[in-house]
Amino acid sequence: MQIDMLNKVRGQNPVVLNVANFVTVQDVANALNAIGASPIMSKEVAEAEEMVKMAGSVTINLGTLTKEQVIQMRTIGTLANQFHKPVVLDPVAVGAVHYRLETALDLLASFPVSIIRGNAGEIAALGGFDWRAHGIDAGTGSGNLDQITKQTATKFHCVVIASGATDTISDGKTVAHIYNGTSLFQAHVGSGDMLSSIVAAFAAVCDDPYAAAQAATLIFAATGEKLALDQPALGPGTFGSHLMDYLNKLQTTDFDQIARFD
Numbered sequence: 045m046q047i048d049m050l051n052k053v054r055g056q057n058p059v060v061l062n063v064a065n066f067v068t069v070q071d072v073a074n075a076l077n078a079i080g081a082s083p084i085m086s087k088e089v090a091e092a093e094e095m096v097k098m099a100g101s102v103t104i105n106l107g108t109l110t111k112e113q114v115i116q117m118r119t120i121g122t123l124a125n126q127f128h129k130p131v132v133l134d135p136v137a138v139g140a141v142h143y144r145l146e147t148a149l150d151l152l153a154s155f156p157v158s159i160i161r162g163n164a165g166e167i168a169a170l171g172g173f174d175w176r177a178h179g180i181d182a183g184t185g186s187g188n189l190d191q192i193t194k195q196t197a198t199k200f201h202c203v204v205i206a207s208g209a210t211d212t213i214s215d216g217k218t219v220a221h222i223y224n225g226t227s228l229f230q231a232h233v234g235s236g237d238m239l240s241s242i243v244a245a246f247a248a249v250c251d252d253p254y255a256a257a258q259a260a261t262l263i264f265a266a267t268g269e270k271l272a273l274d275q276p277a278l279g280p281g282t283f284g285s286h287l288m289d290y291l292n293k294l295q296t297t298d299f300d301q302i303a304r305f306d
C-alpha cells in the first residue's frame with residue numbers, strides 16, 4: 045500500500061478537471077483542495093481541449109447529467125484518452141435509473157477509462173449483476189462483491205472500486221479490500237463524489253491506476269474514521285466540514301496505526 049503517494053499529490057498539486065454534479069460540486073472542489081490537489085470544474089464543451097491539456101487527470105460524474113453535458117463528457121473522455129490523462133468515472137445512480145445505465149454504458153463504449161468508482165449498486169448494474177439499488181445509495185444485494193468488482197473490471201478493462209463499509213477494488217486479476225471508514229460518510233451526501241475525485245488526484249501522480257485507487261481509497265476512508273474516533277460528537281453536518289480539515293492536516297504517519305487493508 046503506497047500511503048506515501050499522498051506526499052506526491054501534495055508535492056505536485058495536480059490539476060483535476062471535474063465534470064461535477066450540481067449537488068456536491070463545492071464539497072468535491074474543497075476536498076481536492078484540502079488534500080493537496082488543484083480542482084477545476086467545467087460545464088462548457090468549447091473549452092474541453094484546453095482543460096484536458098492542462099489537467100493531470102479527469103473525473104466524469106454522472107450525478108446530474110443532461111444531454112448537453114453528456115456531449116461534453118464524451119468530448120472530454122475522448123480528449124483525455126488522446127492526451128494520455130487518466131479518467132475516473134463516477135456512475136451515480138446507474139443502478140436505480142435505467143436511462144443513466146444506458147448513458148454510462150454508451151460512454152464506456154466511446155472511450156476507455158482508467159478507474160470506475162461507485163457504490164455496490166452502481167458497480168453491480170454496470171457489470172450486469174442482479175442488485176436492488178436505492179436511488180443514489182447502494183441498496184441491497186446478495187451477490188459476491190469480490191466477483192462483481194473483479195468481473196466488472198474485466199468487462200471494462202479498467203480498475204473498479206466498489207465502495208461501502210468495506211471498499212472492494214479490482215484490476216480484473218486480483219481483489220484488494222479497505223476496511224476503514226465510518227457510517228458518518230453515509231450521512232453526508234457527496235462522500236462518494238469526493239472519493240472519486242480524490243482517486244483522480246492520486247491517478248494523476250501515479251502511472252499505476254490500481255495502486256492509485258488503493259492508496260486514495262484507504263486515505264479517504266481512514267481520514268473519516270480517524271476524525272470520527274477523535275471527535276465522537278460529530279453529526280452529518282459537522283463531519284463534512286471537519287473532514288476538510290482532516291484531509292488537509294493528516295500526515296502519512298497518521299495512518300500507520302489505523303490502516304486496515306488486504
Ligand SMILES: Nc1ncnc2c1ncn2[C@@H]1O[C@H](COP(=O)(O)OP(=O)(O)O)[C@@H](O)[C@H]1O
Pocket residue numbers: 162163164180181182206207208209210211224225226227229230234235236237239261264265
Ligand atoms: N457503512 C459504512 N461504514 C464505513 N464507511 C463507509 C460506509 N459506507 C460508505 N463508507 C465510506 O464512504 C465513502 C463513500 O462511499 P459510498 O458511500 O459507498 O459512496 P456513494 O456516496 O457514492 O454511495 C467511502 O470512503 C466508503 O469507504
Ligand SMILES: Cc1ncsc1CCOP(=O)(O)O
Pocket residue numbers: 065067068107108136180232233234235236237238
Ligand atoms: C443527491 C444527488 N442527486 C444527484 S447527484 C447527488 C449526489 C450524489 O453524491 P454521492 O454519490 O457522493 O453520495
Ligand SMILES: [Mg+2]
Pocket residue numbers: 136137162163180236237
Ligand atoms: Mg455516489
